[in-house]
Amino acid sequence: MTRWVGASVPRKDGIGKATGQARYADDLVFPGMLHGRTVRSTVPRGRVRSIRLDFDASGFTIVDFRDVPGRNVCDLIEQDQPFLVERDVRHMAEPILLLAHEDRERLLSANVAIEYDAADAVFDPLRSEGVLKAIDIVKGDVDAAMGNADVIVEGTYRTGHQEHVYIEPNGVIAVPEGDGVVVYGSLQCPFYVIKALKSLLGANRHIRVVQTETGGGFGGKEEYPSMIAGHAALLALKSGRPVKIVYDRVEDMVATTKRHPSIVRHRTGVTRDGRLVAMDVEVVLDGGAYVTLSPVVLSRGCIHAAGPYRCDNTRIRGRAMFTNTPPNGAFRGFGAPQTEFAVEVHMERIAEALGMDPVTLREINALVPGDTTATGQVMHDDCSARLVLDEAVRRTDFRAKRTAYRGTNRAVGLSLFYHGAGFTGSGERTLNSKARLDLTERGVRIAVGSTEIGQGTRTMHAQIVAEALGVPYETIEVAQPDTSVVADSGPTVASRTCMVVGKILEECAAEMKARLGGLSPSEYFAKHGGFSVLKTYEPPDWIQWDDHTYRGDAYATFAWGCDVVELEMDRDTFEVRPIALTAVHEFGRPIHPALARGQIEGGTAQGMGYALLEHVVMRNGEMANAQLTNYIIPTSLDTPEFDIVMLENPYPGGPFGAKGLGELPMDGPGPAVVNALRALALDVREIPATPEHLAECALR
């Protein structure tokens, strides 16, 4: 029995948020502070010919690429994306010039005229010749096995951009400090910002990054805040004053990252009795104009592209392509929602082709312990595909409903999915994340760079430490992520903050407990003073991964889910009304059941928006509907009732049996919705399934 783990204790940050006292980036004001603004390109591709300032520049600080003291590249996987355009523009809304002024009205009305020599732009990834990253996964002999199949089913599936719509837009403040800056900001990865600023400002300059309360991230504040921080830092260094850059909603939508659009082609050979014998998959992602994180998004997308199924002969060929749109980036699920959408709708079409019930097809092929994935990873007892499928089908009476609703406007649809927790392959070993616990006069303090972005990092980490130390949860303090104070526990991404960072903290706590030798933290402090325990993550030693062949153990473990959606469609307007959604998830064990439920409900709602509502309209390489008036996310009225089931299957490699959870819920709703729509005799293969799109499907 555990006391703190498994209990829904009060959130560490609950009261501050419920009283309006929590401080977000835009709530901070510094003496002498200027407001900053980014002047952006208005062509998708071309060369800057001239820049003219059409305003009275008195009191303005103006920065262009020539003000960069270090290297003008945002250091991420590659070093190709400039902080400020030097000459060549590669996408709309690319930053060219920075302005700062203490009067916001004057700042916003300053007019800058930029002339370009425009060049031809490419927006269609299938027409692009620029391969940003290629990945090939090969298992068995697909061509030979395809020849022996009874039936071959082919299809192409598409997903659109998705905008994060964290309700707090991006914002940072750079304040001069020593010979450098301290950056306060709404962000997920403070140490990414350090890395980017070291390259921009020079490695020896003093740089400190502090995460402020962050109003949602979902991956959208993983990489882009480094860019904004760089801009604010350049303005702060030049003016010698604090500079705040807060995007309004339009700028946030037009300029920052989105989920990669995808085009996935499947060709699958099956036996008449429903066994998958060969899967041939081609994944194309639209990467946008710079590399940013696209190689790893493609990687995760490809690894998940064959779905949670057994197939001895699998070939997955992935390409991320350059286009002249703003770079697409991290978004909850990181490539997997796209490829799992495709495979799950394809499975539905295979069942249709065989005249087989879609549950039965999945029962026959779902991974069980002993099976291997497309990369050859052997499944162990932590494989729960059948567990979640069986429970979801039983609980919703899926088969009976499927029959009962035939010929009506109501339908049920199902999806089975999985999500690898933590960084891919050798990623966690390379990251070498650290966590630290401090014994202080106030008690025990957690000092990690993992950020609270709403998901409950502080609370859940404090529970793990309280449990492992055997002290009350309330006595655990969590340090604000300030890079000069906390250990670099790696980025807050990839569903790793609980499973990986939580595990290091559990080990820190075990060591601290041993050192306390039976004394309470305060007794020990009174007698001997404080001390710290710093530990580094040790991935499970059995993980074998080859980055060149893409063979091996892609993830330490997977979390599993099965969603059943029930919906109604108006046959005249093609409006879809989701009625109920059952989500059966297995993610080891919930550390905090109410937080975990919140992750599932929130991620599922985001997935429902992805499936039905969220349509990014791109025109000439720019988001044309960059407002919440016409980019629609689910409101209280569009969100169905949720029936959330958390099945437990403790994973020994995680803290108290926990796996990663944050992204899993995003993978299921898209295909479940489309599979329900397919049961209404519409040949849907694309999301968002807007009424306009469904009307087109009805004409086919």
Next chain:
Amino acid sequence: MRFTLNGETRDASSPPMSRLLDVLREEFGLTGTKEGCGEGECGACTVLVDGAPVCSCLVPLVQVEAASVQTIEGLGDDHPLQHEFMNEVGAQCGICTPGMIMAALSLDEHPTLDDIKVALAGNLCRCTGYAAIYRAIMKAKSQ
């Protein structure tokens, strides 16, 4: 410009066409009221004007002359809605929370689920999928 702010008479010196949102945040330092869109779509800026929820990003200061404005700060820290938002994890990232709580204040006691959904239809939350917010309001309004 004189109005009542959280029960006290105050004089605002911002220009009359300033957005109430900016006056609250910048002139009075009441940063609990948030800006999510600036165009009346997200509800993060919801405050009560004479008891009715409004989007303060759409209201010019002049419009609240002689009116009574209530913000999240006026609620203190011991309101049942605040407690239940904590207990039920109605706040994840928390940026929508002040607006949600202000919108929920206008609900009668013992609301139905539909009453709550309608009352919150102008308040977006990207984190929770709303379910925990309903649970919080349901509990707070049934005490």
